[in-house]
Amino acid sequence: MAPVLALTTGEPAGIGPELALMLVASRVPLAGRVVAIGDPDLLAQRARRLGLDIELPVLARRDEVPAQRPGVLPVWPVTLRAPATAGMLDAANAGYVLETLDVAIAACRDGRAQAMVTAPLHKGVIIEGGHPDFTGHTEYLRDACGVEDVVMMLATRLATPSGDQALRVALASVHLPLREVADAITDAGLTRVLRILDGDLKRYFAVAAPRIAVCGLNPHAGENGHLGREELEVIIPTLERLRCEGLRLDGPLPADTLFTPRHLDGIDAVLAMYHDQGLPVLKYAGFGRAANITLGLPIVRTSVDHGTALDLAGTGRADIGSLGVALEVAAEMARAVGH
Numbered sequence: 004m005a006p007v008l009a010l011t012t013g014e015p016a017g018i019g020p021e022l023a024l025m026l027v028a029s030r031v032p033l034a035g036r037v038v039a040i041g042d043p044d045l046l047a048q049r050a051r052r053l054g055l056d057i058e059l060p061v062l063a064r065r066d067e068v069p070a071q072r073p074g075v076l077p078v079w080p081v082t083l084r085a086p087a088t089a090g091m092l093d094a095a096n097a098g099y100v101l102e103t104l105d106v107a108i109a110a111c112r113d114g115r116a117q118a119m120v121t122a123p124l125h126k127g128v129i130i131e132g133g134h135p136d137f138t139g140h141t142e143y144l145r146d147a148c149g150v151e152d153v154v155m156m157l158a159t160r161l162a163t164p165s166g167d168q169a170l171r172v173a174l175a176s177v178h179l180p181l182r183e184v185a186d187a188i189t190d191a192g193l194t195r196v197l198r199i200l201d202g203d204l205k206r207y208f209a210v211a212a213p214r215i216a217v218c219g220l221n222p223h224a225g226e227n228g229h230l231g232r233e234e235l236e237v238i239i240p241t242l243e244r245l246r247c248e249g250l251r252l253d254g255p256l257p258a259d260t261l262f263t264p265r266h267l268d269g270i271d272a273v274l275a276m277y278h279d280q281g282l283p284v285l286k287y288a289g290f291g292r293a294a295n296i297t298l299g300l301p302i303v304r305t306s307v308d309h310g311t312a313l314d315l316a317g318t319g320r321a322d323i324g325s326l327g328v329a330l331e332v333a334a335e336m337a338r339a340v341g342h
């Protein structure tokens with residue numbers, strides 16, 4: 004049977020609900036048995052608003068998901084806390100958004116689903132809704148699954164001199180103010196991130212001996228200590244030690260020239276030191292054709308490469324491309340671990 008992909012529909016005022024509907028309405032074959040997690044009335048209202056003729060059977064017991072049928076989107080129901088209006092955030096629905104995640108996590112953990120795929124949520128409104136420590140799905144999943152560390156990795160495709168290949172960018176630090184980044188780059192942290200990245204490239208993506216290129220933190224990878232000392236004091240010694248364990252690591256390399264097709268040729272993943280060192284490059288290369296993947300979890304989780312796009316919510320103009328990729332990657336990962 005095709006894997007069950009539990010799709011959380013995200014911030015109810017954002018584009019998540021309509022992306023799920025538009026994807027089903029597009030009638031492209033889906034990568035697995037997709038079940039939407041969200042408020043059935045919200046989905047029905049949004050479908051009417053967009054003139055989409057979608058059948059939304061509610062699976063009240065949140066159990067067996069039938070084989071995918073064109074124009075049909077089964078729903079595991081979660082009830083909104085307050086009415087949702089496209090484009091208008093309401094902190095009252097923070098608990099609703101988190102409940103959709105909890106439903107998906109539980110289903111992945113007890114085997115009713117083989118992967119979870121998340122439509123975008125709005126971090127700020129979750130925080131304002133009474134969850135001051137919330138920083139994103141990635142960290143929420145880490146805590147919910149009881150693991151020490153996870154790694155955010157985004158992936159798309161890239162043309163290099165040797166041909167088409169994956170462009171995967173993982174992050175050594177994630178949702179952190181820039182002011183705090185340098186202190187977060189430690190030997191212990193880099194070691195954990197690189198071991199997870201190396202292990203999960205093998206486990207989920209059939210890369211036998213991953214070749215990972217590691218960015219420096221500072222301009223020109225520190226220019227031999229003249230533009231910052233983190234490379235000399237932390238990154239180089241960590242990479243040397245991990246090479247002795249057998250990891251294939253290049254770097255630390257200057258990020259500006261590493262992110263060019265010639266240097267990326269044959270590289271299985273890049274480790275960027277912080278969010279906006281790596282993700283703008285990835286999104287420039289493949290926005291709308293990329294997936295966000297959380298590594299290091301006991302379950303499979305992917306997501307879209309974009310946010311809630313409140314400016315587009317309710318218009319039907321949002322691009323469904325990334326959601327399609329996120330579902331495909333989730334199914335590929337689920338199959339790789341035998342589902």
Ligand SMILES: NC(=O)c1ccc[n+]([C@@H]2O[C@H](COP(=O)([O-])OP(=O)(O)OC[C@H]3O[C@@H](n4cnc5c(N)ncnc54)[C@H](O)[C@@H]3O)[C@@H](O)[C@H]2O)c1
Nearest residue numbers: 122123124125126127306307309310311312314315321322
């Ligand atoms: N996976 C996630 O849950 C996720 C990912 C990224 C950002 N976010 C959150 O989303 C919120 C808004 O973030 P932002 O404004 O930085 O980014 P955003 O991606 O929501 O919007 C940035 C721009 O990209 C456009 N855009 C986004 N998705 C699009 C799509 N599918 N098709 C066409 N255009 C699209 C928007 O219209 C906007 O112009 C923030 O709270 C952020 O943290 C969540």
Ligand SMILES: N[C@H](C(=O)O)[C@H](O)COP(=O)(O)O
Nearest residue numbers: 139140141142295306308309
């Ligand atoms: N950093 C992600 C991006 O820019 O696409 C995004 O904020 C999503 O993060 P979570 O998956 O942790 O919510």
